[in-house]
Amino acid sequence: LIPQGEKVPLYKKSDGKTIKWIIENDTITEDYCSLTIKKIQGDFALISAWKPLANIRSEGWIPLKYLGIRPAVYSGELYLYEKPDRNSKINSTIIDPEWAYYQILDCCDKWLYVVFSDKGVVYEGWMDPKDQCDNPYSTCN
DSSP: OOOOSSOEEEESSTTSOEEEEEOOOBTTTTBOOEEEEEEEETTEEEEEEEETTTTEEEEEEEEGGGOEEEESOOSSEEEEESSSSTTSOEEEEEESOOSSOEEEEEEETTEEEEEEEETTEEEEEEEOGGGEEOOTTSOOO
């Protein structure tokens, strides 16, 4: 979850009513929300969420604006591809990427289509699974 200082609504359907709220990452107790994206449809993602320390599990739809991932590399080059395939054209190259959240817009298997803006430049493309830092308890280096 991209920290935005608010609760994240969880919907039963992508156009339905809120069924509960996912409280974002708790940095005091270090209880970070882990998500599995099951499907993306329009501006929503069907997710399975888990807060390990509180042992809370939830499933439902959340708006994409709350989904993000950090890169596993932050020295050297990070490639974002045109297609979810290492052999496809490189869409964007980020030199020494920041350890910041890249917004998730789509997924295909373990690949994530992300967008990131830095100093007025917008980078977007498919992020290789090996370049994703999906562990909220580490910097993945």
